[in-house]
Amino acid sequence: MLCENCNKKPATVHLTKILNEKKAEHHLCEQCATQQEGVYFDTSYSINNFLTGLLDSIQDSPIKIDYIQTTKCDKCGMNYGKFKQLARLGCSQCYNAFQEKLGPLVKRIQGNEIHVGKIPRKAGGAILTKKEIKSLKVRLDEAIRKEDFEHAVLLRDEIRELESKLGD
Amino acid sequence: MTAMTKWINEVGPQNDIIISSRIRLARNIRDYPFPIALIKSKSKEIIKEVSDSVISGCEILKNEFLLQEMEFLNPLDRQVLMEKHLISPNLISNADKAAVMMNGDESISIMINEEDHIRIQCLLPGLQLDEAWSMADKVDDLLEERISYAFDEQLGYLTSCLTNVGTGIRASVMVHLPALTMTGYINRILQAANQIGLAVRGIYGEGTEFAGNVFQISNQLTLGRSELDIIGNLKDVSRQIIQKERDARATLIENSKLQLEDKVCRSYGILANARILTSQEAMKLLSDVRLGIDMGIINGIKCKNLNQIMIMTQPAFLQKLANKALSTNERDTRRASLVREKLGSE
Ligand SMILES: [Zn+2]
Ligand SMILES: [Zn+2]
Numbered sequence: 001m002l003c004e005n006c007n008k009k010p011a012t013v014h015l016t017k018i019l020n021e022k023k024a025e026h027h028l029c030e031q032c033a034t035q036q037e038g039v040y041f042d043t044s045y046s047i048n049n050f051l052t053g054l055l056d057s058i059q060d061s062p063i064k065i066d067y068i069q070t071t072k073c074d075k076c077g078m079n080y081g082k083f084k085q086l087a088r089l090g091c092s093q094c095y096n097a098f099q100e101k102l103g104p105l106v107k108r109i110q111g112n113e114i115h116v117g118k119i120p121r122k123a124g125g126a127i128l129t130k131k132e133i134k135s136l137k138v139r140l141d142e143a144i145r146k147e148d149f150e151h152a153v154l155l156r157d158e159i160r161e162l163e164s165k166l167g168d
Numbered sequence: 169m170t171a172m173t174k175w176i177n178e179v180g181p182q183n184d185i186i187i188s189s190r191i192r193l194a195r196n197i198r199d200y201p202f203p204i205a206l207i208k209s210k211s212k213e214i215i216k217e218v219s220d221s222v223i224s225g226c227e228i229l230k231n232e233f234l235l236q237e238m239e240f241l242n243p244l245d246r247q248v249l250m251e252k253h254l255i256s257p258n259l260i261s262n263a264d265k266a267a268v269m270m271n272g273d274e275s276i277s278i279m280i281n282e283e284d285h286i287r288i289q290c291l292l293p294g295l296q297l298d299e300a301w302s303m304a305d306k307v308d309d310l311l312e313e314r315i316s317y318a319f320d321e322q323l324g325y326l327t328s329c330l331t332n333v334g335t336g337i338r339a340s341v342m343v344h345l346p347a348l349t350m351t352g353y354i355n356r357i358l359q360a361a362n363q364i365g366l367a368v369r370g371i372y373g374e375g376t377e378f379a380g381n382v383f384q385i386s387n388q389l390t391l392g393r394s395e396l397d398i399i400g401n402l403k404d405v406s407r408q409i410i411q412k413e414r415d416a417r418a419t420l421i422e423n424s425k426l427q428l429e430d431k432v433c434r435s436y437g438i439l440a441n442a443r444i445l446t447s448q449e450a451m452k453l454l455s456d457v458r459l460g461i462d463m464g465i466i467n468g469i470k471c472k473n474l475n476q477i478m479i480m481t482q483p484a485f486l487q488k489l490a491n492k493a494l495s496t497n498e499r500d501t502r503r504a505s506l507v508r509e510k511l512g513s514e
Contacts, residue, residue: 076202087330088202088283089204089329090201092320111391115334115391115392117334117395118395120312
């Protein structure tokens with residue numbers, strides 16, 4: 001495949017841009033891709049890039065520049081390109097914003113994906129409460145299905161109480 | 169100035185090989201951006217929130233902890249804190265937003281707005297990883313009474329860098345391994361440590377040179393293992409390294425007693441008489457003398473605690489003692505006279 005911009009060099013960079021829910025694919029040579037306005041293209045290999053550079057090597061899929069460009073943390077404004085540069089996340093919300101990419105990266109760096117160890121009492125309590133709410137909701141559905149409304153009301157109240165506790 | 173620092177002045181278990189044990193916990197507050205994305209006014213809110221929770225959380229700690237905001241501390245004092253291993257270089261480069269809280273014997277330092285909002289550090293002499301963990305754990309609980317941590321069910325404690333996520337723990341020991349270095353086994357030991365997920369780096373000196381034969385060994389992974397596993401692993405390795413160093417010391421005595429004594433006593437001779445000492449040379453010679461004292465080759469000198477000399481001969485510390493800025497040459501002269509005085513006969 002030739003670069004759609006210059007039609008001379010082979011296309012090595014494949015972009016998928018999603019704009020207004022419309023998907024557009026672009027196939028460019030490296031040179032044209034770098035010249036594209038606003039396209040982040042990492043050419044340096046500084047130590048800071050090392051950790052995040054790992055990421056590109058684990059994925060065989062073509063480099064998805066659009067991800068770097070468009071994925072941004074709503075809370076702190078950090079985008080994925082900036083994270084790649086700094087190798088530091090901007091806030092705890094970044095973990096959700098970049099979830100798709102961070103998953104494999106965490107696995108690669110840490111060799112694990114699930115925390116084992118200390119759970120803070122406050123945040124930890126909330127985790128336990130959430131689990132309880134989940135299981136109560138399952139029981140509530142069951143009660144409704146069986147038309148056991150008396151029981152369902154009790155379960156609903158219990159869920160409400162736990163949820164208000166979480167809200168504090 | 170080192171008088172109150174516990175790890176420098178007191179003796180701990182296995183102190184002839186393990187100089188100190190450290191536990192560091194990385195924590196962040198849920199609703200603030202991490203320090204890298206933090207504006208100054210917000211950073212002050214965090215300093216207040218953390219110090220309030222230390223001070224109001226516990227009557228005993230109230231009077232024991234001192235808050236120091238980095239921007240109000242002069243650069244020399246910041247440097248001294250770093251040379252005493254109480255704060256990190258990163259805290260200094262964030263000086264306009266950062267602070268530290270320390271207790272009386274400086275065994276606990278809480279760094280605020282380092283790479284993460286909170287870095288709890290407990291530092292004790294000798295091999296005391298469990299003790300340091302138990303202290304850090306308590307401080308952590310205390311802070312959590314008022315602070316809501318950024319914590320994820322799957323990933324654990326959320327940190328700015330992915331190398332700390334999960335437990336946020338960095339456990340480390342500072343070890344003095346002269347005999348393993350002299351006998352050439354050190355590289356094999358360091359490689360083995362590396363292979364089981366421990367990081368090893370030199371403490372003093374630049375680049376690949378391990379000046380003073382002092383190394384820091386720490387866990388690299390923080391996710392998917394409990395704090396106790398991580399600490400247990402490091403403790404096991406520390407014990408094995410202690411044994412190997414003891415073996416190497418015994419081998420040296422057995423095979424080359426005279427050469428060892430000669431080396432140690434020459435180094436002592438230079439330290440006790442030199443008029444000019446670079447930092448690099450001092451570290452190297454102090455390592456020999458420390459070994460000599462530990463092995464009973466050198467007796468009867470005034471200062472048995474070489475940790476003090478090790479810290480007091482650092483650049484900022486010398487300037488603090490002199491109460492003025494010193495050029496490199498002046499420092500080398502002052503360093504030599506300080507060492508002469510400390511290593512003089514009883
Ligand atoms: Zn092209
Ligand atoms: Zn963010």
